[in-house]
Amino acid sequence: MDKPFISLCPEITRANAFTLMDWLEDEGVTQYLSDSSNVSRFIAQAIGRVQLPILTHLFNQGGRFFMAYDRHDVPVGFVRLVKKGTECEMVLVIGNRDNWGRKLGASAIREGLKLAFFDMRAEKLIAKIHPDNARSLKAFLRSGFVLESETPAMKSFVMHSERYLRLLRESPAADTTDIxxxxxxxxxxxxxxxxxxxxxxxxxxxxxxxxxxxxxxxxxxxxxxxxxxxxxxxxxxxxxxxxxxxxxxxxxxxxxxxxxxxxxxxxxxxxxxxxxxxxxxxxxxxxxxxxxxxxxxxxxxxx
Incomplete structure (x- = not known):
């Protein structure tokens, strides 16, 4: 049972919020996250304004937010899915540098794909990645995303529902078990x-x-x-x-x-x-x- 494993949990606790703030203080984590300062400020305001143990409703404003846990139920990152019409955009962060290189990003992408296409019923999933973010580029390409457009500051990758279903059936990930x-x-x-x-x-x-x-x-x-x-x-x-x-x-x-x-x-x-x-x-x-x-x-x- 040593295969990479990630589960995405929709419940965001107060403890999760403090963990997110710790991650967002690491410049190595946030250097390619376009809205990191806004996210960090929002979390700080939420913690100060709302004295509740569960903050899920605050994090789901404008999209759906998920904490990513490993098989030991330790939070290792987050995924945000924002749907507009039939299109959905994914933002993915693995928050602790110690977890980089363990293929947890690819596992989180697979869970995000499942949610976007089977739960949210999107027809197209988009990921916008900085050209220098080599780890993310590799993870999304290995997950089957294809380049749709690019500028000097951003590469836009897409996965259509038809392609996703075909890959799911014909090219399963190497670290998943056949059923x-x-x-x-x-x-x-x-x-x-x-x-x-x-x-x-x-x-x-x-x-x-x-x-x-x-x-x-x-x-x-x-x-x-x-x-x-x-x-x-x-x-x-x-x-x-x-x-x-x-x-x-x-x-x-x-x-x-x-x-x-x-x-x-x-x-x-x-x-x-x-x-x-x-x-x-x-x-x-x-x-x-x-x-x-x-x-x-x-x-x-x-x-």
Whole structure:
């Protein structure tokens, strides 16, 4: 589980605000951030004016602001997404120099792409980068962005939704784990996504779109498909669960909805896979210890 990992959290706490101010006092961090002085002044004013533990509503004025956390739930940067019409602009900062070079920027970009296209429904994502900002240029180019325009002071890179979906399916990032889904499960889950509502349903849609689609009769027997039963290691706990559709969910019986946090997380992974996944308020570490039952392997193709 040593792959770069970033989760983007929409809740901004008072402690986060002080951390942001520390980052913005580092000229190495802010030298390519065009509005760093304005941001720093805004944060200072917010801390002084509002005596609340949660400041999310202040940071979301004019856009959506996310703290970037690593797998140990340590804040390492932030992402801001500003949508105007069908276009969205991303601003990304990795705030502590000790984290530079760990490919956390590329991981944060991937999470920003997911939010922009699946949650915010943008058709085009823009990143404006200073020509001397070599780290950012490299990270956005490796993530599939293409140069749209440039001036001596700024390079503008774009990602269109069509290109993003194609790359998601055909050229997955080297530090992500492949997941698998059967043709039948994909059709059913797509219909579910269209009907389901919820703040995190876009995570399921993303997993469906990035999955490698296989024939139900050819899926490996150690893959977690719909209605499979599996033994999980979630942090220090061992759980036996069944992955089911929402109408069959029963937490007390270990039947996890595919729309739940852990349910979405385990879809398509295979026995032995280990990965990190963000759930409300923290990151959990999951390992598929054993697939106890898979309907396809048992010949139960009607499930």
């Amino acid at each position: 698998y889904i059967t043709e039948l499960d994909k059709a059913r889950l797509r219909s579910l996504v269209e009907q389901e509502q919820g703040a995190t349903i876009f995570e399921l849609e993303h997993e469906i779109e990035r999955a490698i689609v296989v024939d139900p009769r050819q899926v490996a027997e150690d893959v977690v498909t719909m209605n499979s039963k599996a033994l999980l290691q979630v942090d220090d706990a061992e759980l036996e669960v069944a992955l089911v559709y929402p109408e069959e969910a029963d937490d007390r019986a270990g039947k996890l909805s595919v729309c739940s946090d852990i349910g979405t997380a385990i879809l398509g992974y295979k026995e032995g896979d280990a990965f990190s996944w963000r759930i409300p308020n923290r990151t959990c570490h999951i390992r598929i210890a054993k697939v106890l039952y898979q309907p396809e392997a048992a010949g139960h193709f009607h499930l």
